[in-house]
Amino acid sequence: MKERWVLLRKGADFAGIGQKFGISPRLACLIRNRDIIGDEAIETYLHGTIADLEDGMLMRDMDRAVEILMEKIREGAPVRVIGDYDIDGVCATYILLEGLGRLGASVDMDIPDRMEDGYGLSRNLIDRAFDAGTDTILTCDNGIAAFDEIACAKGLGMTVIVTDHHEVPYEEREGEKVYRLPPADAVVDPKRADCPYPFKGLCGAAVAYKLMEALYESMGQDSADLDDLLEEVAIATVGDVMDLTGENRIFVRQGLEMLRTSPGRGLASLIACTGVEKERLSAYHIGFVLGPCINASGRLDSARRALELLQARTRQEADILAGDLKVLNDSRKEMTERAVEAARELVERTPAGRQKVLVLYLPDCHESLAGIVAGRIRELYGKPTFVLTDSGEEVKGSGRSIEAYSMYEELNKCRRLFLKFGGHRQAAGLSLKRENVERFRQDINAVCTLTEQDMAEKVAIDMELPFSCVTEEFLAQLELLEPFGKGNPKPVFACRNAAIRSARLIGKNRNMLRLQLFDGSTVMEAVYFGDAQAFLDQVEEKRGRDAREAFFAGGYRDVRISVTFYPGVNEYMGQKTMQIVITHYQIV
Structure with missing residues (x-):
């Protein structure tokens, strides 16, 4: 795959920003590269809290959805939450069940089976709700495209509230987009063209949380009673690969803090079962360790099992369910590898x-x-x-x-x-x-x-960084930019035309590289976790077969390399040394 390296050159008064916010000019440059502009935006990016979130009542139809739910709770009318079988749908379902249950609502749930029901609000789900005597269907992470199914539910006499975050279906007519909303009693989706809510990038679980927050405040309850559900909002936001910008960044940062200190019983068991260090848990662990386990239940079994984990009331129950999800995910990994091949x-x-x-x-x-x-x-x-x-x-x-x-x-x-x-x-x-x-x-x-x-893969480089600047103090400042993920990627640093001082293969399969690089003033330890053979292929392409065959025996002395990297710390036998993790390279 071709690569196109691009050095970002976004201007600002980096020294002034650094002085105002107590950060280095380099960190100010990294923030500007993420299009965070203006004092208020920078302050929110660095120190934003839940208090900085917009009022959910700004969403179109939120007032109507709250009014309906208040009426149904007073009447004791049966409400059925219908979610989806992925991580966002499971977390959104849990948020609505917990939120409504704590208010005394008569609430149950249904989640589609991927194989039998398919995606979204199917006729099967409508029929099951009707047969159960459901008065009101409340969707989450689905429903915006279920025009016919919702029309059917309305024809059967049920009230329907849609909460979703997907694109509203539309047709092109004479060059204009004509949107088609489902005929529900309320449709809460920030992607509605007529929705004034300023942040459009929420996941389904975040929309569900906003609904519960608005409902609690309208009923005179303390919305702080919902704070524990921010864990699920954070997991869904990362797991559904939302941009970690704006409100999502606040949700994830707050949720990670809670997961590191006092996770819910089910999530605590899953963290322990997967071997994640709770105190060092990051968005990476949600995206690549915990999230896939939650998703595995909806992929290979039933998403109800993941929901049951979130609802677990005893440690024994949580440990069993967490173990089941890990086994399912291990099986999913094997099946995936065969399908990828x-x-x-x-x-x-x-x-x-x-x-x-x-x-x-x-x-x-x-x-x-x-x-x-x-x-x-x-x-x-x-x-x-x-x-x-x-x-x-x-x-x-x-x-x-x-x-x-x-x-x-x-x-x-x-x-x-x-x-x-x-x-x-x-x-x-x-x-x-x-x-x-x-x-x-x-x-x-x-x-x-x-x-x-x-x-061509675009490799956006934040800045060229001399190896002398890779220090523990600089690493500590970079932590202010976390959580990293889609929309807020790890900074990418570059060093051009470095000399290779040493090279060896590492890893159980001897397929990764450890190098020593010299940028003209500083020698730096470097590790590359990618394909060592592909690296050697590029050495051969640029320097010939002899260079490849003699590479680990000193042939590297005639090879120079440009790298992109992220700085880190290598801990071995109680000793800490600075190193860089190479993300991309070009043999010069």
């Missing part, structure tokens, strides 16, 4: 792999893994990727996108091919008839306008 075969050996938008049909792949596989293939080849798999009489698929490609917008251009589709810019889901698979591949590529430059 099959997808790579298609990319490498079939015409489908030569197109700008990859549409890979893997009929035997478990449909719950399609999104993960699509994400892995996108990372490997730098192309928007859809993975399709058989699901009964139809084909279902998930897509993962690159920065320059809006997946939902592009799918909308081919909407007549689908039985159902939805999503947002970076990810989407769809279903279609089997005979339309090849047509979909052709049509989605026919409307694609991506250029070669769009598809």
Whole structure:
């Protein structure tokens, strides 16, 4: 995959900002590179708290949703929360169940089975709610596209409140977007075109939390009683890959603080079971350790098991459920690796792999893994990727996108091919008839306008940093920028044309590298956790086969390298030394 290194050059009075906020000019530069501009925005970025969040009542229909729920609670009318089977849907369901339950509401829940019910508010879920005598359906993380299903529920006499965060469906008419809201009694979604809420990037669990907060305040209750639910908001925000900007940054930072000190019983067991050091828990651990375990239940079993973990009342129950989720996730990892290899075969050996938008049909792949596989293939080849798999009489698929490609917008251009589709810019889901698979591949590529430059991986470099500046004090300042994730990435530093002083293979499989680099004034320990063989391939390409074969025997002396990196500390045998972790490299 081609790379395009770009040095960010965003100007500001870095010395003045540093002096005003008690930070170094370098840190001020990093904040400006994240488009944080103005004293108020910088203050919120560095020190924002829950008190800085906007009032949920600003959302369109929030007042109506609160009014309906207050009435239903007073009447004792049965309310059913209907969530989704992913991490966001599970956390949102838990937030609504807990919030309403503490107010004395008559509330239960239903979560779709991925295989039997499919995504979102299906007719199966409507029928089950009606048969159970449900008065009011309250959706979370779904519902915005369920026009027909909600019309059915209304026809059966039920009240319906939608809370969601996905894009509102629309049709293009004479160049204008005509949006189609479902016929619910209230539709709370910050992505509504007519919603004045200033922050549009909330996940479904955050919208659910906002609803509960508004409900509590309207009923004269202390919304601080909901603070423990910020853990679930943080987990859902990271797990659903929301941008860690604005309100999301506050939610995640607050939730991480709580998870490190006093996590709920179920989450405490999951943290212990997965071997995460609670005191050092970060957004990374949510995204790559805890989150996948929660998601695994909805992928391979039932999302109810993850919900039961959050609801666990005893340590024994929590430990058993946490262990079950870890086993499920371990199984999911093995299945994923097999599916990724099959997808790579298609990319490498079939015409489908030569197109700008990859549409890979893997009929035997478990449909719950399609999104993960699509994400892995996108990372490997730098192309928007859809993975399709058989699901009964139809084909279902998930897509993962690159920065320059809006997946939902592009799918909308081919909407007549689908039985159902939805999503947002970076990810989407769809279903279609089997005979339309090849047509979909052709049509989605026919409307694609991506250029070669769009598809080159852009490596945005924050600044060139001399190795002498890699100190513990500088690392401590970088912690002020956390949590890191989508929308607030780790800073990327660069060193150009460094000399290699030593090189050796490390790791159990001897497939990683430890180097000593010299930038002209300072020698720095460096580690590269990527593919050592690919590194040596580039050495051979640039310096010849002899350089490759003699590399570890001193051949590195004739090789110079440019690297991007993040600074860190290597702890070994009680000794701490500064090091850099190489993220990208170019043999000079």
